[in-house]
Amino acid sequence: MRGEFALIDELLKPLARGFPGALGLTDDAALVDVPEGQSLVIAKDALVAGVHFFADDPADAVAQKLLRVNLSDLAAMGAAPLAYLTVIAKPRGQEDAWLEGFVRGLARDQERFGLWLIGGDIVSTPGPLVLSCTILGLVERNRALRRSGARIGDLIWVSGTLGDAALGLRVIKGLAATEDEAFYLVERYRRPEPRLALGQRLLGLARAAIDVSDGLLADLGHILEESKVGGRLEAELLPISTVAHGLPGWQEAALGGGDDYELVFTAAEEATASIEALGSELGLRLTTIGRIVAGGGLEVVDAAGAPLVVEGHGWRHF
Amino acid sequence: MRGEFALIDELLKPLARGFPGALGLTDDAALVDVPEGQSLVIAKDALVAGVHFFADDPADAVAQKLLRVNLSDLAAMGAAPLAYLTVIAKPRGQEDAWLEGFVRGLARDQERFGLWLIGGDIVSTPGPLVLSCTILGLVERNRALRRSGARIGDLIWVSGTLGDAALGLRVIKGLAATEDEAFYLVERYRRPEPRLALGQRLLGLARAAIDVSDGLLADLGHILEESKVGGRLEAELLPISTVAHGLPGWQEAALGGGDDYELVFTAAEEATASIEALGSELGLRLTTIGRIVAGGGLEVVDAAGAPLVVEGHGWRHF
Numbered sequence: 276m277r278g279e280f281a282l283i284d285e286l287l288k289p290l291a292r293g294f295p296g297a298l299g300l301t302d303d304a305a306l307v308d309v310p311e312g313q314s315l316v317i318a319k320d321a322l323v324a325g326v327h328f329f330a331d332d333p334a335d336a337v338a339q340k341l342l343r344v345n346l347s348d349l350a351a352m353g354a355a356p357l358a359y360l361t362v363i364a365k366p367r368g369q370e371d372a373w374l375e376g377f378v379r380g381l382a383r384d385q386e387r388f389g390l391w392l393i394g395g396d397i398v399s400t401p402g403p404l405v406l407s408c409t410i411l412g413l414v415e416r417n418r419a420l421r422r423s424g425a426r427i428g429d430l431i432w433v434s435g436t437l438g439d440a441a442l443g444l445r446v447i448k449g450l451a452a453t454e455d456e457a458f459y460l461v462e463r464y465r466r467p468e469p470r471l472a473l474g475q476r477l478l479g480l481a482r483a484a485i486d487v488s489d490g491l492l493a494d495l496g497h498i499l500e501e502s503k504v505g506g507r508l509e510a511e512l513l514p515i516s517t518v519a520h521g522l523p524g525w526q527e528a529a530l531g532g533g534d535d536y537e538l539v540f541t542a543a544e545e546a547t548a549s550i551e552a553l554g555s556e557l558g559l560r561l562t563t564i565g566r567i568v569a570g571g572g573l574e575v576v577d578a579a580g581a582p583l584v585v586e587g588h589g590w591r592h593f
Numbered sequence: 594m595r596g597e598f599a600l601i602d603e604l605l606k607p608l609a610r611g612f613p614g615a616l617g618l619t620d621d622a623a624l625v626d627v628p629e630g631q632s633l634v635i636a637k638d639a640l641v642a643g644v645h646f647f648a649d650d651p652a653d654a655v656a657q658k659l660l661r662v663n664l665s666d667l668a669a670m671g672a673a674p675l676a677y678l679t680v681i682a683k684p685r686g687q688e689d690a691w692l693e694g695f696v697r698g699l700a701r702d703q704e705r706f707g708l709w710l711i712g713g714d715i716v717s718t719p720g721p722l723v724l725s726c727t728i729l730g731l732v733e734r735n736r737a738l739r740r741s742g743a744r745i746g747d748l749i750w751v752s753g754t755l756g757d758a759a760l761g762l763r764v765i766k767g768l769a770a771t772e773d774e775a776f777y778l779v780e781r782y783r784r785p786e787p788r789l790a791l792g793q794r795l796l797g798l799a800r801a802a803i804d805v806s807d808g809l810l811a812d813l814g815h816i817l818e819e820s821k822v823g824g825r826l827e828a829e830l831l832p833i834s835t836v837a838h839g840l841p842g843w844q845e846a847a848l849g850g851g852d853d854y855e856l857v858f859t860a861a862e863e864a865t866a867s868i869e870a871l872g873s874e875l876g877l878r879l880t881t882i883g884r885i886v887a888g889g890g891l892e893v894v895d896a897a898g899a900p901l902v903v904e905g906h907g908w909r910h911f
């Protein structure tokens with residue numbers, strides 16, 4: 276096994292080429308210039324083996340999840356990716372091959388999403404692998420999408436489909452599914468698609484946004500809380516993939532399951548045509564699932580407007 | 594014990610007051626505006642319990658070390674502190690009291706060094722505590738101190754005294770010392786002093802700089818390598834505290850011991866009077882310890898110029 280300096284030299288430094296301010300990862304810190312009129316957007320997240328991913332998940336998929344979870348935070352603010360830093364706390368005795376796979380995953384997603392590694396470290400730990408990522412993006416000053424902008428009367432929208440990732444996690448844990456279904460759902464869990472183009476195009480169209488990491492109810496709840504408004508969701512409008520629809524527990528997965536990394540956003544009714552056109556242009560399903568209302572809290576109703584009881588994040592009629 | 598959301602609400606959110614772009618830690622990311630003509634300086638480091646600090650170290654001291662190690666990276670670039678993000682991977686079952694002490698340490702150093710928490714997360718881990726910090730600073734564009742700027746003929750300088758922290762670590766591990774000596778050395782190890790004012794004032798005076806984290810020989814070695822020059826150190830010029838001087842192994846500690854977080858820098862001979870005046874003004878010992886020479890590598894010599902053999906990072910005559 277190579278030492279930590281050799282690992283940094285051979286594996287991490289190539290990821291920094293292309294970003295001059297990374298200084299080739301040879302200095303104490305990196306330098307980032309922010310163009311006039313823009314703000315830097317910065318978020319930091321961590322993944323722990325055995326908690327946020329399985330120790331035997333493919334290393335490249337773990338790298339991609341780490342980056343994409345963070346890219347999704349940029350998407351939710353309407354920011355464009357710029358660069359990232361990472362700390363890898365590596366269990367003693369872990370094979371270099373794992374880190375090589377991890378770096379391949381980073382390299383692939385760097386190219387795909389247009390960002391570079393500009394700093395970070397490899398340290399050793401007697402415990403499980405801990406990965407941390409700090410992501411940097413850019414957004415026009417004073418235009419970032421916030422959780423706090425929702426207003427009464429806004430429509431509530433969501434991108435893509437809900438519940439797939441939670442079902443993918445259940446498939447990994449043993450839920451029966453066909454090979455095709457399993458592949459689709461597990462990929463949705465392992466390699467979520469950060470909705471970067473959508474987020475950036477929603478600047479000026481959406482009033483509030485968040486990404487679905489903890490589950491629709493929880494994350495929409497953050498928008499309601501920060502915006503000091505209430506919400507009314509129509510359960511039957513939730514976008515469910517055909518794969519998910521056939522499986523037990525899809526309702527719970529759609530309402531309460533995390534890890535989809537779709538964007539939930541609110542927008543004035545007048546923006547509807549523009550948002551629909553945007554969805555067509557991006558080839559991305561965008562669905563209205565409810566409305567922002569006065570008061571607080573979140574109500575889930577059926578198509579006739581009758582309230583549903585949400586239990587364990589599934590639902591039934593009274 | 595409180596859940597992670599409650600810990601963030603009660604402990605971390607108060608640390609974000611005072612930095613509007615932190616958005617109260619309620620959004621997906623933080624927003625940072627960089628004044629025109631300045632660059633953002635960004636570094637990321639991690640500490641693992643049992644590897645980089647002792648699991649029974651005082652929690653506030655661990656917080657201060659985490660921040661100061663990162664602040665020292667800013668100091669080495671000549672940057673002023675702005676903000677930081679932190680991820681705390683917390684062992685299951687760890688008492689809230691530990692985290693409360695940790696946050697007290699962060700709060701104290703935030704105030705002292707003038708920066709705010711703008712993001713981060715608390716996650717749980719089955720392994721030891723892992724702490725990661727991303728630090729942000731500002732420096733005038735194109736003026737940051739680099740490792741690569743040393744030129745032949747430059748004097749090599751160091752701030753403060755060398756070897757104290759390494760001896761402090763040995764005291765924690767059982768090296769005999771008086772109570773006063775132990776207190777001084779252990780504090781130097783646990784709460785290093787990032788040389789922020791010095792770093793900022795060296796812009797335009799110094800040509801290359803780095804902080805002593807891995808040890809003088811290793812860190813000066815990075816300057817030599819990045820600058821493609823050689824170095825010649827006079828062993829007898831190394832600044833040693835009176836406490837360290839009395840203890841066994843002080844030579845090894847001064848040359849090879851890490852964790853002092855003093856600045857090593859090079860400057861043209863003409864800058865000597867200005868640097869001496871700066872040292873007086875800051876009340877900080879600044880010592881010339883050698884010179885940059887042609888070729889590569891680092892030679893350690895005695896007062897008469899005779900080469901010393903450096904073995905295990907101590908020294909002796911041939």
